[in-house]
Amino acid sequence: MILFIDCGDTLCDESTEVRLVPGGVVQKASLFPGAAETIEQIHALGIPICLVADGLDASFQVILRNVIGCFDGWVTSEAVGAEKPSPLMFEAAMKAMELSDSDKPQILMVGNNVRKDIAGANRFGILSVLADYSPRYDMTPHAPDEVPRFILHDICDLPALIRHLETQKN
Ligand SMILES: [Mg+2]
Numbered sequence: 001m002i003l004f005i006d007c008g009d010t011l012c013d014e015s016t017e018v019r020l021v022p023g024g025v026v027q028k029a030s031l032f033p034g035a036a037e038t039i040e041q042i043h044a045l046g047i048p049i050c051l052v053a054d055g056l057d058a059s060f061q062v063i064l065r066n067v068i069g070c071f072d073g074w075v076t077s078e079a080v081g082a083e084k085p086s087p088l089m090f091e092a093a094m095k096a097m098e099l100s101d102s103d104k105p106q107i108l109m110v111g112n113n114v115r116k117d118i119a120g121a122n123r124f125g126i127l128s129v130l131a132d133y134s135p136r137y138d139m140t141p142h143a144p145d146e147v148p149r150f151i152l153h154d155i156c157d158l159p160a161l162i163r164h165l166e167t168q169k170n
Contacts, residue, residue: 001162001169002103003042004093004126006084006111007053009134011035011155012063026059032133034156036067041159043070050093051075052109054083054116073097084113085120101125106169110158113137114146122147127165131155 008014016030043049050073053060057076061068073096075089082088090109094100099107107126111117112134121128122145130148132139133155141147152158 001047001165002097002099002107003047003049003158003162004052004090004107004109004121005039005049006109006113006117006131007051007060007063008055009112009136010110010117010131011039014134014136017063025056026062029063031063031066032155034154038155038158039067039070042162043067045159045162047162048072048097050097052084052089052093052111053077054089084111084116085123087120087124090120090124090126108150108162108165110152112139114139114141114148118148119143119145122149129158129161 012029012031017026018028019026049071051071052075054077057078060076073093075092075096077083080088080092104125108129109117109121109126110129110131112131118128118130128148129150129152131152133153
């Protein structure tokens with residue numbers, strides 16, 4: 001399996017983000033309990049991990065500073081010039097990770113936003129996983145392509161989901 005993952009309200013608790021000006025670079029933010037350990041655990045399993053996140057590169061450098069070494073790819077909307085659900089974001093991740101279309105059935109996209117992460121992943125043809133533990137966005141799918149393939153109630157459950165899918169594959 002290969003992991004594409006969002007940051008805000010998936011790894012990081014957006015309510016803890018501190019900016020000097022609205023829309024500016026995040027100066028400080030907390031990850032959800034267990035999020036750092038989960039990313040480290042997945043990295044230790046040998047699963048390639050790519051950030052696929054809308055926002056400023058410098059913000060994610062701050063937010064993910066303690067786990068930055070676990071990421072094999074780093075795709076931000078600032079660098080791409082488009083936000084999820086644009087396929088440009090997912091294409092950039094494929095390129096960063098040197099993947100091809102035949103790898104798509106092995107790719108999980110984990111995120112909290114049904115209109116961005118889930119619809120984007122479903123339309124792109126990769127496995128969508130809704131991180132549903134943040135209260136800040138409406139998670140009700142309003143179109144068939146906003147329906148997630150899997151739902152994660154706790155970030156700490158992600159290694160088990162990956163292991164389950166790896167077992168099914170073999
Ligand atoms: Mg998010």
